[in-house]
Amino acid sequence: MNFQKVVFAFFILLALTLNFGFVLGAIDAPDHHNIYELFAAIVVNLIATVMKFGERSHIGNVLLASSLVADLQLLVSACIWGWVAHISADGVTPGAMASIVSLAAGAFIANIVSVILLMVETATFRR
Template sequence: MNPEKVVFGFFILLALTLNFGFVYGEIDNLAHHHPWELASVVVVNLIATVLKLGDRSQMGAVLLATSLVAILQLLAAAVIWTVAAHASAEGFNAGALSSVVSLAAGAMVANVVSVILLIIETTMLRR
């Protein structure tokens, strides 16, 4: 068993499961989406992205692209949350939360693609 592959797979799956946990729930209900959970999703996705930087194969390039898409959407969600909570005159409302959760759901799609690609790559190694 390769410990590097275990850590790599761990962070990719953790990114997906944390992202799902944040997105799950009513889209406009603040009680279902916690800011610390969004922060943990961003951090774990950043770690997963760094782990993908070393692979120079075509599959590695696609995995990195999916990770960059997820990071971009999660950072946009974090910016919207921060601006709506601190700089907006109307405060953090259901519309802002819906935008945050929608962006996080897009990042979750990118994470699903990343996990599917990881599964495909793993099954191709067993020939």
């Protein structure tokens, strides 16, 4: 068993599940989406991205691209949440929360692509 590959797959799957946990719930209800879960999803996605930098195959390049997309969308959603919570006079409105969750849902799709690519790479691996 290759421990490095286990850790790599662990972080990719953890990024997906944390992102799913954040997105799950009513899109415009702030009490359905935990800010700490968004933070955890961002941190784990960034760790997964760093781990993908060593890949030199074509699938590795697409894995890295999908991870960068997820990172970008999660970071923008966190910035929007910070903006509306601390700077905006209206606070976290249902419309703002819908934008935050929509961006996180886009990151969720990018994480699904990463998991599918990981499964394809694993299935085509020759001993």
